[in-house]
Amino acid sequence: MKFDPLANPPFARFIACLLLIVSVFSVAAEAQEKPNFIVIFTDDQGYNDLGCFGSETIATPNIDRMASEGRKYTSFYVPCSVCSPSRAALLTGCYPKRVGMHKHVLFPLSDHGLHADEHTIADHLKSIGYATACVGKWHLGHQPETLPRAQGFDSYFGIPYSNDMNHPDNKGKLKAPSDELWLDQKTAVTGWKTPLLQNEEIVELPVDQRTITRRYTDKAIDFVTSNKDKPFFLYLPHSMPHIPLYVPEDVYDPNPKNAYKCVIEHIDAEVGRLMQTVRDLGLSENTYVIYTSDNGPWLQFKHHGGSAGPLRAGKGTTFEGGQRVPCVMWAPGRIPAGTSTDAFTSTMDLLPTIAAITNTELPENRIDGFDISSTFNSDDTPRDEMLFYSANGRLQGIRSGDMKYLEITPRKNKKNPNPKTRTHLFNLADDLGEQQNLFKSEPETVATLKARMLEADEEITTNARPVWRK
The missing domain is CATH 3.40.720.10 (Alkaline Phosphatase, subunit A)
Known part of the structure; x- marks a missing residue:
């Protein structure tokens, strides 16, 4: 005669409890x-x-x-x-x-x-x-x-x-x-x-x-x-x-x-x-x-x-x-x-x-x-790097390691119809407050960072995805 475990109430309850315990531990493990x-x-x-x-x-x-x-x-x-x-x-x-x-x-x-x-x-x-x-x-x-x-x-x-x-x-x-x-x-x-x-x-x-x-x-x-x-x-x-x-x-x-x-x-x-x-x-x-x-x-x-x-x-x-x-x-x-x-x-x-x-x-x-x-x-x-964009989305700089390069062109207005670009280079490890402009003293660093900034921005621009429009 074939044994049917579910026909045995105590055994069936044991199996049900065991399955419940396994389920609880499974949920806990998943959590x-x-x-x-x-x-x-x-x-x-x-x-x-x-x-x-x-x-x-x-x-x-x-x-x-x-x-x-x-x-x-x-x-x-x-x-x-x-x-x-x-x-x-x-x-x-x-x-x-x-x-x-x-x-x-x-x-x-x-x-x-x-x-x-x-x-x-x-x-x-x-x-x-x-x-x-x-x-x-x-x-x-x-x-x-x-x-x-x-x-x-x-x-x-x-x-x-x-x-x-x-x-x-x-x-x-x-x-x-x-x-x-x-x-x-x-x-x-x-x-x-x-x-x-x-x-x-x-x-x-x-x-x-x-x-x-x-x-x-x-x-x-x-x-x-x-x-x-x-x-x-x-x-x-x-x-x-x-x-x-x-x-x-x-x-x-x-x-x-x-x-x-x-x-x-x-x-x-x-x-x-x-x-x-x-x-x-x-x-x-x-x-x-x-x-x-x-x-x-x-x-x-x-x-x-x-x-x-x-x-x-x-x-x-x-x-x-x-x-x-x-x-x-x-x-x-x-x-x-x-x-x-x-x-x-x-x-x-x-x-x-x-x-x-x-x-x-x-x-x-x-x-x-x-x-x-x-x-x-x-x-x-x-x-190791991050690009910096203005509030209006204009590329303005890059940080690479501790070095940060910025080139900021003010907006045109009646008082300043031809604004000049202000260029900055800071070593954030030594100058967290960005007070010591190293732009003139480290031209090679400036050239390297500017080239990388433009390269990275070009990739983003090329592969940009559209917004939803009404």
Whole structure:
């Protein structure tokens, strides 16, 4: 007589339990192979605007804790010093020019955006089973064909462009920033017609900018909590501290001189709430969190803008203050605590690094980023150069190793109809503040760097891919 194990109830229950245990361990093993990723991307935050990066006026205990438990990146760059190009680079691993997003920022009347055929971090992770969400400022196109759900994200909640822009034509807005706006926080809803989107629909017009940082965090926490049992990718690009500056009433400091400080400290508190959620859910050992900024500080707005500290200039320039940004990477057990590296790295490197961490292949589309996972434990980096483009997409320079070459031609205007090109060569190892111009004393270095700059730009120009157009 043939033995039927399922006809024996105790044995059948044993087999069922065994299969359940195997299944649980299989799911756990898969989760370990697929760590979670959170990218927090602030807007216009300067290199010096965190305690762990040297600020003596802004208190950021939560981000400082991330640094003490993780790793500071002190030579971390964005490939452009304004919003839209910088965001395109982070998500695609490409120079903005390669994906057609290099010609300054998008506005409410812009008729183009990041093409959905581009392979983003969200596309990559979604293809291998990740839950994906974008919560915050998008600024890569506000048409349905270019919004986050066309770019690999399961959901979107946020402002589609900068918080100083008005729906639908950018008209009728207040002039920002000003001490008067900070003193009258009601202008957050009376002075702007900035929309808040849920997926592709406007759900609030105007959005109450006083609460937006906190509401982004609420949505982020909801997403992390809902997806705690499966791998997830959260992209959290905060709208602040881009002007105009607003905060909730319970953290408001009425002194206009403290406006920027107040906003950064509020962001830090909200980062703390999100990080505590990660810890409370037991996700610390399986989550990478990256905190950085989309470009340097908007210095012309003084106490409504930030500080680049030891770096030269700020937003809108190709000097270090425009494109070298604070960066903290946190992954307990994977990235050593309380460490710092000066490894030459960029937001373009995040996509290939995430692909390497998840042991997955990228598509054949050419990108400009590198796998920088080696920098988690050393200063060795595969990146040895980076091109510098102006806010309007004009080629202006290159960094190769520690040497940086710039040639900057000011815009023509009535006062300066024939502007002269200003040429610079800096050794960043000895001159982080870019004060000692070596252009005349090292002509061979200048010639070598200029030739390489033009060669690399020619390849990008030849192989550039189109944006989506309406």
